[in-house]
Amino acid sequence: MPDQPYLQLTWQDRVTGKTGHLVVDRLVRGVASGGLRMRAGCTLDEVRGLAAGMTAKEALNYDPAGRYIPLGGAKGGIDCDPRDPRAGQVLRRYLEAVRPYIETIWTMGEDLGLRQDDIDAALAEIGVESSIMAVYPLLEDPAKARRRLSDAFEVVVDGVPLDELVGGYGVAEAALAGLGGLGLEPAGSRAFVQGFGSMGGATARYLARAGVRVVGIADAVGVVANPAGLDVENLLLTRNSFGEVDRAELRHGDAQLPLRKWLDVEAEILVPAAVSYAITAENQAAVQAKLIAEAANMPVTAEAEKSLAERGVLVLPDVVVNSATNAWWWWTLYGDIEPNAESAFAKISSSIRALVASVLDRANLASSPPRAAAAALAAESFRRIEREFPTA
Template structure:
């Protein structure tokens, strides 16, 4: 991460008075007084993790900033992130979530817009936010809207849209990951048909990514969840697996076909596939298990899934890592909708996401080729170029 700022603007640790659970909020940067970044819940979440994620959000927002686009209503925000050190399956987790949001209510109301992330679905976050006394988890951005009532109606309508039984809110990010993958394949002259994919995670991001890649003609040969890896060299029935998921993305094994195989949890790493998509937890690929990877591309659908030392070893082996700050940044689609650049329509949203993500991926890969560096380094360079422009135009804090 480029050193655009010596330290986060806000970094706090919260302790639940009932359970002793720790929670964290890091606001890395404000643009027009507001920051954006999801709220995750997982056992073992740390302040360092949340800090890294907040810095990544600053980069994602900067990468979607176009200083020459005077027609766009949405202006990228600052980066932030929240995290709670709790197993989301714990019966006490919902109460912890409500108390966290209640304690951090002043930040949500004024500077931090948030939503679902690892371990938390949007419906659950919205329910907890209402119980905590919040109008919305994105209310800090309302003063920036031209017509708040119309914007809220537009967003509500968009969240009500479903495609093939899955909400548009779940599909937006995965559409961006899939389009990033397809852009890389197209630049390399690799046909979609016959290209194989292995994914870790079939939750919100992984499930949507699997659907869009399958629809594009790629073959999903392996999917890992908390129960293990499901594999089939001839291709898995993605839609059947999506229909058999529980609220946390785990697949009911009764939905598997006779030819589908159940393998150990880490088998997804070494699957015979060209594309590897870590779409679940951070730090999934380390310096040891990266040796199992046979894919040509690792596409980071999750946040920070590949450790730096692992990425260096992958690069040495000729494997390209498409970084999270680029490929999973299509969650910005909701800002495009809220601000009015995109209406509450699935096809309009998908067109905008595909166009924006392909432009961004092409720009990053062109910069990487020109500078002789990795896509991550190229993305950092592009963000470094844009952050001072944003600061000059909007100020560092407000």
């Protein structure tokens, strides 16, 4: 795939001076897909890397037998703390500035620091119909497709909306597949999840339901750990909108540790599900896990990953592990799955597990890291997409 993105821009808010970025890495049939994040310190380089990752995720989920035809990759990012009281207005002004792209080439949804409800409300304020309206011309029956997606967003599974679960369910399935590749069983394995928002919370739920003992989680406040296992369900249902655990809900035996201690909790599975660049060359030596499942985007730096591989730590890359959220939107919209939890979870499980198996097989065959294997598979798939569909 070419190195230069199709489009990149930086916007500055005239009121606060905050900056925002948009990168469209590739177009397929004139459209690209990727979420919008908000965090203090978000950079153009970060957004560029995320957009390229979206191109790979779309390509990796291409099934010629399916109705869903992958799009190109894109990403948006706003350099603003989502807790800032001005964040809502910054979001609205950013969306107003990039409105022409949303209406024509960029389909997007929530990402780190933003919820879909926040995006939808801001778009409604400026008169934009939908965050995914650019894909409507590619649908056979847009009205029917939109009803399917709307119905899916109404589904609640054990107290949590389905759209907040699909990504983490995919992460859990990827981690379980990776665990099997290491010859380990869920029963007897422990997991630590860094980040307890929609992605991290759902990952913890479905790892626990598979028999893995979740011995620790980290949120913005600190670490909660218990070697006997946390009551994930209770913590999940009592967290706040920022993914922070209600400390009043902790049980006897649940320990509270400073946030800096997040790598000190012993576990076979480590799930970084919060910010990018969380595991670096400086802190990778503290990693005790045998498997890292990248639920966040770009949480392990290249230097850290090299050192981890030398120590025998298996790192499953983000473009595979966290690709279920994006794919679920399109599987539902295009009609590859029904708008219910059973259909969604079955498709995610079969697709993610098959993708992890393909990546690990390629990695073993080529004696390469899983990330390189995933990149090779994505490039092969993207070339096929380029041959079959007009691409800019």
